[in-house]
Amino acid sequence: MNKENNQIRYFFDREADVLYFTQREPSGDDISREVGEGVVLRMDVKTKDVVGFTILNFLKRQFNRAIKLPLMAEFKVAA
Numbered sequence: 001m002n003k004e005n006n007q008i009r010y011f012f013d014r015e016a017d018v019l020y021f022t023q024r025e026p027s028g029d030d031i032s033r034e035v036g037e038g039v040v041l042r043m044d045v046k047t048k049d050v051v052g053f054t055i056l057n058f059l060k061r062q063f064n065r066a067i068k069l070p071l072m073a074e075f076k077v078a079a
Contacts, residue, residue, distance in 0.1 A: 006023060007023070007078055008021055008022070008023055009021070009022055009023075010022075012058065017056070017057050017058055017059050017060060018054060018055070018056055018057075018058060019054070019055045019058040020052065020053075020054050021052055021053050021054075022042070022051065022052035023051050023052060024051055024052075026042065026052065027044075027045075029045040030042045030043060030044065030045060030051065030052075031043045031044075031045055031048075035069075035070050036068075036069070036070065038055060038056035038057050038061075039053065039054070039055055039056075039067075039069060039070075040053060040054040040056070041053050041070075041071075042054070050071060053069065053071070055067070
């Protein structure tokens with residue numbers, strides 16, 4: 001996978017109050033699984049790698065505490 005495909009993109013749908021993060025375009029073959037209250041992971045059907053996640057009711061959440069996601073991440077600056 002090249003650097004550009006490995007970058008995370010996000011989109012906020014204000015009308016639906018949904019925040020999307022993705023590493024690639026969704027596929028009809030992807031597996032979606034709710035892993036927390038209003039948090040949905042999207043995984044590659046073959047590799048089971050997480051390729052995106054969605055946070056429902058994003059603006060309605062209480063932000064006086066951190067939202068924990070069941071993901072490990074490694075951050076690098078994309079040059």
